[in-house]
Amino acid sequence: MKKVLVMGGEALKNHAKGPVTKHVLKQISDHPPPEDIRTIPRIIEDRCIMCGTCVKVCPSHCLEMEKDDKENGMIWLLKPQCMWCGHCQTYCPVDAIHIDRDPNLSVSLFSFNVRQDYEMLVAKGSYKGDVADKKLQELIDEGGKKIKEIDEFRGA
Amino acid sequence: MTEQYRSRFRTLTDGSDSPPGADHHIFIGPQHPWAEEPAHFIIHLKGERVVEADIRIGFNLRGIEKAMENRTWRQNTMLVPRACGICSAVHQNVYVRVVEKLAGVEDQISERARLIRMFSLEAERVHSHILWYGILAHDAGFDTMLHISWRDREIIMDIVEDFSGNRVNPALMLPGGVKRDIPKDKADKARPMLNKLIKQVEYHKKVFTEEASIRNRLENVGVLTKDDAKITTPNGPTGRGSGLPFDMRKSFPYELYDKIDWNLVCYNEGDILATTLVRIDETLESLQMCNQILDQLESTQGELLARVKPRVPEGSYMARGEAPRGEDIHYGIANGTDKPERYKIRAPSLGNIDATLKRMDGEYVADMPVILRSYDPCFSCTNRVMLINEVTGEKIIMNQDEFARKAIKAKRYNRPFF
Amino acid sequence: MSDALKELEEILNVTLPGNLVEEVVKVEEGHFNVFSNATNAFELMKILREDAGIYHLTTISGVEKDDEFNVCYHIQHRIEDEFREVPINFTVTKIDKNKPKTPSMIDFFVAADYYEREIYDFYGVYFENHPFLQRLILPERWPDDVKPMRKEYGWEQIKEITMKIAKEALEEAKE
Numbered sequence: 001m002k003k004v005l006v007m008g009g010e011a012l013k014n015h016a017k018g019p020v021t022k023h024v025l026k027q028i029s030d031h032p033p034p035e036d037i038r039t040i041p042r043i044i045e046d047r048c049i050m051c052g053t054c055v056k057v058c059p060s061h062c063l064e065m066e067k068d069d070k071e072n073g074m075i076w077l078l079k080p081q082c083m084w085c086g087h088c089q090t091y092c093p094v095d096a097i098h099i100d101r102d103p104n105l106s107v108s109l110f111s112f113n114v115r116q117d118y119e120m121l122v123a124k125g126s127y128k129g130d131v132a133d134k135k136l137q138e139l140i141d142e143g144g145k146k147i148k149e150i151d152e153f154r155g156a
Numbered sequence: 157m158t159e160q161y162r163s164r165f166r167t168l169t170d171g172s173d174s175p176p177g178a179d180h181h182i183f184i185g186p187q188h189p190w191a192e193e194p195a196h197f198i199i200h201l202k203g204e205r206v207v208e209a210d211i212r213i214g215f216n217l218r219g220i221e222k223a224m225e226n227r228t229w230r231q232n233t234m235l236v237p238r239a240c241g242i243c244s245a246v247h248q249n250v251y252v253r254v255v256e257k258l259a260g261v262e263d264q265i266s267e268r269a270r271l272i273r274m275f276s277l278e279a280e281r282v283h284s285h286i287l288w289y290g291i292l293a294h295d296a297g298f299d300t301m302l303h304i305s306w307r308d309r310e311i312i313m314d315i316v317e318d319f320s321g322n323r324v325n326p327a328l329m330l331p332g333g334v335k336r337d338i339p340k341d342k343a344d345k346a347r348p349m350l351n352k353l354i355k356q357v358e359y360h361k362k363v364f365t366e367e368a369s370i371r372n373r374l375e376n377v378g379v380l381t382k383d384d385a386k387i388t389t390p391n392g393p394t395g396r397g398s399g400l401p402f403d404m405r406k407s408f409p410y411e412l413y414d415k416i417d418w419n420l421v422c423y424n425e426g427d428i429l430a431t432t433l434v435r436i437d438e439t440l441e442s443l444q445m446c447n448q449i450l451d452q453l454e455s456t457q458g459e460l461l462a463r464v465k466p467r468v469p470e471g472s473y474m475a476r477g478e479a480p481r482g483e484d485i486h487y488g489i490a491n492g493t494d495k496p497e498r499y500k501i502r503a504p505s506l507g508n509i510d511a512t513l514k515r516m517d518g519e520y521v522a523d524m525p526v527i528l529r530s531y532d533p534c535f536s537c538t539n540r541v542m543l544i545n546e547v548t549g550e551k552i553i554m555n556q557d558e559f560a561r562k563a564i565k566a567k568r569y570n571r572p573f574f
Numbered sequence: 575m576s577d578a579l580k581e582l583e584e585i586l587n588v589t590l591p592g593n594l595v596e597e598v599v600k601v602e603e604g605h606f607n608v609f610s611n612a613t614n615a616f617e618l619m620k621i622l623r624e625d626a627g628i629y630h631l632t633t634i635s636g637v638e639k640d641d642e643f644n645v646c647y648h649i650q651h652r653i654e655d656e657f658r659e660v661p662i663n664f665t666v667t668k669i670d671k672n673k674p675k676t677p678s679m680i681d682f683f684v685a686a687d688y689y690e691r692e693i694y695d696f697y698g699v700y701f702e703n704h705p706f707l708q709r710l711i712l713p714e715r716w717p718d719d720v721k722p723m724r725k726e727y728g729w730e731q732i733k734e735i736t737m738k739i740a741k742e743a744l745e746e747a748k749e
Contacts, residue, residue: 002368007300010359036336038321059231085234085327090335090461153741155748214711219732222722226729257602386629389685402652407659408604420657473601474648474663476632485648487635487663500635502689507632510685 038084039100043075043122047096050075050124054088054097063088063121066135072125074132076139080114115143175200178207182521186215190295190525197528201521209516211509221499228494229255229331229468237327240503242287243479244325245280247486247501249273250477253410254488255331257473259464266458269333270411275319275449276326277411277477278442282353283312283324284480285435285442288529289360292432295525296373301363308356315346333461343450350450354443361436364429374429378515378527381426390511392482392504393438394531397431398511399424404478416452418445428530466494479504481531505531582606585660586626586651594618596667604660611668616677619647619664623682626651628662631679634689636697638725643669643699645676647686669699678704696723715739 041054041063050073055063062081067073089097118139123132174181178200186194194215200208220239224232236251237244256262286309293301313323319338320326328334364370380390385398395402401422405413421437423430468490476485482504491497508531515527578600583590585604594617596609610618622628630650637644644667651660669676678701680686690701691710698721701707712722716739722732 001366002371003366004368006363006367007304010304011300036318036321057228057230059227059234083234084322086335087230087234090330091230153744155744214713217711217713219722222729222732387684389630389683391632400652401654401657402659403657404659406657407652408661472607474605474661476661483632485632487633487646487648489637498635498637500633502633506688507685509688 037101038086040077040079040082040084040119041086041088041097041121042100044096044098045122045124047094048075048122048124049094049096051093053091053093057087057091059083059085059087066127068126072127074123074127074135075121076136077119077121078114079117079119113143115146116140118143175208177202179203184528191528199516199521199524204521206516206519206521206524209513211513213506213509221501224496224499226495228466229490229496230466230494232496232499233330234327236501237325239501240479242284242324243280243481243484243503244327245276245329246477246479246484247503248327248329249277249411250475250484250486251488252329252331253475253477254473254486255464255468257475258468258471258488258490259331260469261332261462261464264462265333266460266462267412268337268453268456268458269460271449271453271456272334272336272338272460273329274411274413274416275338275446275453276316276328278445278449279312279316279319280326281442281480282439282446283309283316285439286312286357286360288480289364289432289435292374292428292526292529293370295529296370298367298370298373301360301370305360308353308360311349311353311356315349318342318346330461332464333459335461337460338450338453340454343453347447347450350443350446354440357436357439357443361433361440364432364436371429373523373526374432375427377428377523378519378530379425379427380511380515382424384514385426385511388510388514389507390482390531391507392479393431393434394482394508394511396420396422397434398426404476404483408476410475410477416445416448428526431530467492468494468496481505482508578606582608582662586622586628588621588625590618590621594621601663604658605662606660607663607665609665609667612666612676615664615666616679619679619682622649622662622664628652629683630659631683631685631689632661634686634693636693636699636723637665638697638723642667642671643674643697645669645693645699647679649683674699675702676700677702678707680704695721697721698724713739715742 043054050065050067050070052065052067055065055075060081060083062078062083063075064078065073065075084099086099089099116139118136120132120136123129180201182197182199182201184197184199185191186196196212196215198210198212199206200210220235224235227235233248233251233255237248239247253262256265286305290302290305290309293299293305316326317323319342320328320336328336364374380388380394380398382399385395385400389395390398390400391402399422401420403420404410405418406420418441421434421441423434470490470492472487472489474485474487476483478484484504485500485502487498487500488496489498512527512531515530516524519527576598579590579595579598581600582598590598594610594614596611597607598609599607601607608618628649628651630652632648632650634648635646637646644665647664647666649662649664651662652658653660666676674697676699678686678690680690680701680703687704687706688710690704691707693699694701694704694707695710695712709716717735720727720735
């Protein structure tokens, strides 16, 4: 059986309700991201044993490491390349990795400079301080070179 | 047989190899506002009627199969769901079943883990189907239905986000089990939402079956008879709308689908309306399955993750799963190392193209968008947008509400968006 | 005659001649692997399609072994009264690596068209009697002799070729 204006009631109801977006203006401050949102990993320095499991299982190759032994080493993250799968957390043998759930993070997280936006997750022992800073600077310079290459390729 | 269906062999884009009788040729795509996915359709017309239709694909090759051979089995768990934007959970589910079978641990997966996997799959089916019939209504010129169905779709999206942390890519599964649990408080929160959605979907069904303006566009349009369906081998809802009662969950049960109470949906008419009703009825079935799963989760305990070694022993296995669009098939070959020797994926849409082209023979050109949409060409969506200020290079990511707030403010105070 | 072959014959209700079948392996309950070589595959498929009535082809996958190519047809035997499917992986073995050639199954399954063209693209396996065996997925500029899914082409090589194609396209667009 075919009828016309089956949705008439719905239309009238919506007319009385007013705009759907009106709640948006009321709740400007209280929109926290969901509790279990997925973001980038963080490593607890004391627990990390520099085994390299997280680097091996990372599907997007955004984690890399350099180390001497289990007390001396560093792991860095290429932030925009991380796809928030949480593999590193799942497979970490000592539970040293957790997912960052800081609500303010969601605004700053999406930097799309895929060549330069590195972050040092953990630097232990002799790698702490100068060595780590130097490595980060090196990586950023290298990324800058790559950006230049790509621009040339595009003919900019 | 090949003579009968030779239409898709005409791939010349300039129309020089046109079928006899055709006087107009319409070229759609690869970039076209109608289609979100790049595909090139060539439609040969005589007057207002379609004589033949043809398609060219391959504009979006990403090389996932090759990439998988260069990654380990563990890494691939997170690459596989990226094969499809919207039916990501089913790809991951089929993948983990392949790995579990090859590694020989499929008996160790606990019932609780399997139930959580099933919830993820069914929730995905619900949101994919609602999205699809919304767009179908939009293509038929019935935009009210699009708005209302997509408004109600947000309910299931919120549930998925609450359970998994992501809206469209839950990525809950791992070889050996699942990553996250569904605790009791979250399940209690989800139950009233699911019941509300059931009421809404019943209302959608009423609109599609009774409202004349949409029914006239869908009824007796693009009929695919059962005999044609047997030749062109459509799968999923496209086949079930034409009287082929095959659903992987019934015909070759995986996970715990044989232990849960649900009905197979099948219509015999073969037109677009039948395909639509298959999907709406399936949505209702999936929603009641979701409720059942949440009930069963309360009384089921078990280890969430069983240990699977990184090296997978030699062997090959083919696994299939019922994606929202049809049957999804993976064929994996392991060679004893931690990387796959070969991994083949076929997503359901490729299997449905033949049937869709067959549907178009002899139809009006005005019905083309609806028929082309009927096989659900799949695309991805998220509600987060990225804004880039061209002058300063500043980037902001915001969700729907933030975006709306900012836009309203900008309008009210007459100031730039940034 | 092995047990798996007997069981499969019982399900399909046909006799599969021993000289055509190389091996039948039962993977799990109601799931079989059937092996046959390139010379016998066509006749065996004819029995499966016409006598056993299998009409559903899900996909075809190409596999590269050390010294040969394999082409695997994933077909489903559908029993409509019981709402049941019996998946069969029909593997065509012993396809010569230097001159890869195998009979096309397009006479039996219309759906084989896309899948066989895909394998022709990716592996260079030539399907005899296919009426329109040409490029389906790879881009127009892709060099004809490069078959990207073969093991001889590594990830880096594929990247290089892709970049080369992109460069050519860009230069053409500039002109």
